[in-house]
Amino acid sequence: MALLEVHDLHKAFAGRKVLDGVSFAAEAGEVLAIMGPSGTGKSTLLKIVLGALKPDQGRVVLDGDEITALSERELDQVRVKFGVLFQNVALLHSLTVGENVALPLIEHSPLDPSVIEIMVRMKLSQVGLTDFENFYPNQLSGGMQKRAGLARAIARDPKVVFFDEPTAGLDPVVGQAMVKLIRDFSRALKITAVVISHRVDLMLPVADRVVMLYNGKVVFSGLPADMAASEDPLVRQFVRGEIEGPIPVIPAPEQLKKALLGE
Template sequence: MIEIYNLKKSFNGQPVLKGVNLKIRDGELLAIVGQSGAGKSVLIKMLIGIHQPDDGKILIQGEDIIEICKDDVCSLRERFGVVFQGGALFDSMTVFENVAFPLQERTKLEEGVIRDKVTNALEEVGLRGVEDKYPAELSGGMKKRVALARALITEPSIVLFDEPTTGLDPIILRSIHNLIKEAHVRYGFTGVIISHEIPEIFEVADRVAMLYDGRIVEAGTPEEIVGSDNPVVRQFISGSLEGPIEVIR
């Protein structure tokens, strides 16, 4: 269980998170939706302790990550896999080296075992024959797949996806969503997906939470969110220009 209590964060005096409260159950796939700049990515970075909040508490299986992960190396983060927005693949490494990297650095597995695991992980995300390519030689969709393979290679208990489908065409988007769902069933991790993809994300997530004005304004199953009476949620999922969400025209 991930428990977030009254989380607050400001940048240069500008409040981004004004008191986020959220509970993420073990094994569920929770999507966090919200406007661009609402603080969703900041929230994800706080979950792994690389942004420190101004106030509030985050408990990972009862352990306070903010207290534990004050230094740059923190063993609690070994429980996480993260797929960053742009993939965050290491430019100077090949695809194979990128995916193998967490295993080489964090485990004592033999090279042969690592090779097999990397090959399997890449096949699971539908990639073959790209091991020797560099990230710059890959398409956007392929980069996301490699990032997914790298995040899952250590079989983490919690996986965070920061806009894993941004900038992809609808077909690749759906295939990445399917990969996430399949991986979730296979590994049983607790997943948090930051997404703008409405309504596609409703097919992937077990629950959806909406972040607006620095707070979670609604959380529930996709059906509950679709049927919500909250005017903010209704405007966001309908993409309407009229409503309580201010739109710059």
């Protein structure tokens, strides 16, 4: 059985279909990239998988727990199995990096402060931030803040970590380092990484498998090499970043508004 199973998800907003029968699975320990152009429902999919949004139809099963059937209270217990790194990272700026990573440990487990301190140091070293525990988030670069966010996401040793656009706002070199870090920590700690991204250039080299969404449907599912070699016009255009093809270059007005205003 796969660690994460997504079965036939449907979701519409105000009568407009955003997810139209999405199914895929993530195996334990793999790096799975969920790719596709902006506005194709990737973040909506993530919210449903995390239990933050209910689908109109379909099921999500994570490590045997049916996320889509759980109450808020039951979800709280299951949430220990996954970590999340959102696009904006959302570190608390009034706390140090170490305190940020300690938060999920303090909130959920009755541990001795000295034990928590050791665990925080361990997590920070796993993401390459040894000796940064007393820094404040705004003293770190964007890439280092994402690393700190990752340390917090893995604080409770989750089975799977979800990333929403982990390279957004990073320069090419730091973006490259970030995806390598995701692959390396996944391999080293045997944690499944589900990475939502539209950056084909960065994700294909590190992903074990890729699922591509377009207009709320899965249009490709398979190995990165097969995606790169695909003759499907949609996949081809997306992989090569071509202007000509079935994917329109001028976004719908609501997507443009979202992109400009960050809504």
